[in-house]
Amino acid sequence: MKFDESFWDERYRQHGSVWSRNPNPSLVAEAASLRPGSALDVGSGEGADSIWLARQGWRVTAVDISSVALARAAERAAEDATVAGRIVWVHHDLTAMPPPAGTFDLVSAQFMHLPLAQRTELYHRLAASVAPGGTFLIVGHHPDDLATGIRRPSQPGLLFTPEEIAAELDPEEWQIDVCEARRRSVRDADGNSVTVTDSVLRAHRRS
Numbered sequence: 001m002k003f004d005e006s007f008w009d010e011r012y013r014q015h016g017s018v019w020s021r022n023p024n025p026s027l028v029a030e031a032a033s034l035r036p037g038s039a040l041d042v043g044s045g046e047g048a049d050s051i052w053l054a055r056q057g058w059r060v061t062a063v064d065i066s067s068v069a070l071a072r073a074a075e076r077a078a079e080d081a082t083v084a085g086r087i088v089w090v091h092h093d094l095t096a097m098p099p100p101a102g103t104f105d106l107v108s109a110q111f112m113h114l115p116l117a118q119r120t121e122l123y124h125r126l127a128a129s130v131a132p133g134g135t136f137l138i139v140g141h142h143p144d145d146l147a148t149g150i151r152r153p154s155q156p157g158l159l160f161t162p163e164e165i166a167a168e169l170d171p172e173e174w175q176i177d178v179c180e181a182r183r184r185s186v187r188d189a190d191g192n193s194v195t196v197t198d199s200v201l202r203a204h205r206r207s
C-alpha cells in the first residue's frame with residue numbers, strides 16, 4: 001500500500017473526524033514545561049496538537065500531506081480566537097520537501113509511520129531542522145502493539161522502538177532526555193479497554 005496524498009485524503013474524507021480532538025498525551029507530558037517558541041507539527045492531521053501548542057504560546061508550523069486534514073484543522077482552529085495567527089497550515093509532502101535546517105525550537109512528530117528507509121531519511125531531516133538548544137520529540141506506535149489486536153499499521157518496519165530512533169542521533173550533538181516504551185489505556189472497536197504502548201523519544205540539541 002502507498003501512503004501518499006490520495007490515501008490520506010481518502011482516509012480523512014471517509015470520516016467526519018478520524019482522531020480525537022484532544023492533543024496527544026505524550027505531547028502534553030513532554031512539551032508542557034518547555035518555553036514556547038517556534039514549533040513544527042509534523043503530519044499535523046486534524047490539528048489537535050497544533051491547537052494545543054498554540055494555546056501554550058507556541059508559533060506553530062503545521063505540515064500535512066492531506067489538504068482535507070488541513071482544511072478541517074484550520075476550521076477547528078478558527079473556533080478558538082486565542083490561537084488566531086499562531087498557526088500556519090502548510091500543505092507539503094515532507095519526504096519530498098523537508099523543513100529547513102536549524103529552524104525550530106520544537107519539532108514534534110506524533111504517529112508519523114513510514115516505511116523504514118523513508119522514515120530514517122525523514123527523521124534525519126527533521127532532527128536537522130531543530131535549532132541549537134531545541135527539542136526533538138518523536139512518538140509512535142511500539143511494535144508490542146501488534147500483539148494486542150488493536151488496529152495498527154501492520155507492514156514490517158512501520159512501527160519502531162524509541163531505542164531505534166535514539167540510535168540515529170549523534171550523541172555529540174544530542175542529549176537524550178526520554179527514551180521510553182510508555183503504556184496507556186485505549187478502547188478497542190468493541191469498547192473494551194486495551195493497554196497499548198507508545199514509543200517516546202525526547203532529545204535536545206546541544207547548543
Ligand SMILES: C[S@@+](CC[C@H](N)C(=O)[O-])C[C@H]1O[C@@H](n2cnc3c(N)ncnc32)[C@H](O)[C@@H]1O
Nearest residue numbers: 008019043044045064065066093094095110111
Ligand atoms: C497517523 S496520522 C497522525 C496525525 C496527528 N499527528 C495525530 O497524532 O493526531 C499521520 C499524519 O501524517 C500525515 N502524513 C503522512 N505522510 C506525510 C508526508 N509525507 N508529509 C506530510 N504529512 C504526512 C497524514 O496525512 C496524517 O495526517
